[in-house]
Amino acid sequence: MKTNLERIRNDIQYISKFNTTSGDGTTRFSYTEEDKKVREYLIKEMKKIGLNIIVDPIGNIRGKMEGKDSSLPSVMAGSHIDTVEHGGNFDGVAGVISALEALRVMKENNYKPEHSLEIIIFVEEEGPNFNFPLGGSRIITGAYSVDDLKKQINANGVSMYEAAEKFGLNPEKMNDFLIDKGDIKAMIELHIEQSVVLDELNIPVGVVQAAAGRKWIEIEILGDSNHAGATPMKFRRDAMVGASKIISKVDEITTEKAFESTVATVGKINCYPNVPNVIPEKVVFVLEIRDTDKNGIEIVKNQVEKNIEVICDKLNLKYKIKELSKTEPIIFSDKVLNILKESAEEQNIKYKRMNSGALHDACLMANVTDVGMIFVPSIKGRSHCPEEFTNYEDIKIGADVLLGALKKLSSI
Numbered sequence: 001m002k003t004n005l006e007r008i009r010n011d012i013q014y015i016s017k018f019n020t021t022s023g024d025g026t027t028r029f030s031y032t033e034e035d036k037k038v039r040e041y042l043i044k045e046m047k048k049i050g051l052n053i054i055v056d057p058i059g060n061i062r063g064k065m066e067g068k069d070s071s072l073p074s075v076m077a078g079s080h081i082d083t084v085e086h087g088g089n090f091d092g093v094a095g096v097i098s099a100l101e102a103l104r105v106m107k108e109n110n111y112k113p114e115h116s117l118e119i120i121i122f123v124e125e126e127g128p129n130f131n132f133p134l135g136g137s138r139i140i141t142g143a144y145s146v147d148d149l150k151k152q153i154n155a156n157g158v159s160m161y162e163a164a165e166k167f168g169l170n171p172e173k174m175n176d177f178l179i180d181k182g183d184i185k186a187m188i189e190l191h192i193e194q195s196v197v198l199d200e201l202n203i204p205v206g207v208v209q210a211a212a213g214r215k216w217i218e219i220e221i222l223g224d225s226n227h228a229g230a231t232p233m234k235f236r237r238d239a240m241v242g243a244s245k246i247i248s249k250v251d252e253i254t255t256e257k258a259f260e261s262t263v264a265t266v267g268k269i270n271c272y273p274n275v276p277n278v279i280p281e282k283v284v285f286v287l288e289i290r291d292t293d294k295n296g297i298e299i300v301k302n303q304v305e306k307n308i309e310v311i312c313d314k315l316n317l318k319y320k321i322k323e324l325s326k327t328e329p330i331i332f333s334d335k336v337l338n339i340l341k342e343s344a345e346e347q348n349i350k351y352k353r354m355n356s357g358a359l360h361d362a363c364l365m366a367n368v369t370d371v372g373m374i375f376v377p378s379i380k381g382r383s384h385c386p387e388e389f390t391n392y393e394d395i396k397i398g399a400d401v402l403l404g405a406l407k408k409l410s411s412i
Helices: 005-015 033-048 093-108 135-140 160-166 171-177 197-201 239-257 294-315 334-346 361-365 392-411
Strands: 052-055 061-065 074-080 117-122 184-192 205-211 213-222 263-272 282-291 318-327 351-356 370-376
Touching: 005 033, 005 093, 005 392, 033 052, 033 061, 033 093, 033 117, 061 093, 074 093, 074 361, 074 392, 093 117, 093 184, 093 392, 117 135, 135 171, 135 361, 160 171, 184 334, 184 361, 184 392, 197 205, 197 351, 205 334, 205 392, 213 239, 213 294, 239 263, 239 282, 239 294, 282 294, 294 318, 334 351, 334 370, 334 392, 351 370, 361 370, 370 392
Parallel strands: 074 117, 074 184, 184 370, 205 351
Antiparallel strands: 052 061, 061 117, 205 370, 213 282, 213 318, 263 282
């Protein structure tokens, strides 16, 4: 059994039409009209192959192909359909369509699994609307409560809870739809890599063994505002000078003190009063550190904090450090990893064992079941941008690996 390239291409291209920023990437937030249209299309396609559909009270979609023994836990595959603002057409969608196509092929070939098979489409994975990434998988696995939805507010002052209600859902009943340990036998998510490794090495499939943990640290540097023209350099307490020295050392600290798998980024910075002719009195920036080894995260954190102390002492500045959030590294299931490798090897598909620097819904699902991930190449590593592209042929190859793995998992 093999997946159908043209169907995969047609599905993804059709879904790409539902977009609020046509011509400037793809923007499709959860609970919007565009989201509704994609949902309607996918539910229609799932019903064509006889799947039983459930839309839970926050909008996660589950389509089930009944197995020979309905008492056995299901095997699940899927991803998400929402995007960041001005994103691309493949992030999330490639995984949903690959899962759909795998079950289509099984239906066409009259394949009847022992375990039921499910497609899952998670709501609000990207999180740009409500600042709540992985929202659907956090809630469905019990990592966050329904009340947490009321705290996630978008730019219009609407909570995710309220948006779900306006979308025709009933979030208060979500506790009746949670996934507990033992409910699902295994889950696989196919996703574009969002990095350069597979594209650079010309390898069509990545078998993901771990996902990086992440820590966000807010650093506030405090000095004195004063006239930029009248204040001699030696009498200044310039918060921007201190912040720039600290930030410029992050790359060196990460490269020389931590591990090859450790990455650190300062991607957000605010300056006060942010006026050209006033010495900055305060600079606030966020340091993000990621690694599949939590020791790498701690090494960078500790070294950066030591450097902050030295620089601020030298420049007569004060500072505040606050941890904003953290997630632990996720090690995926050896059982699922080996099945993915077997599926690729049996089809003579070249693959690479690798880690994920990004978080995915699969990472939350790892709290309740055995999880694996398949990566397919991102051309030039581009993602979360209008230039995001993955060759459809590579998606088909990844979908073939997924199909083989789902057959194995549903028959064991």
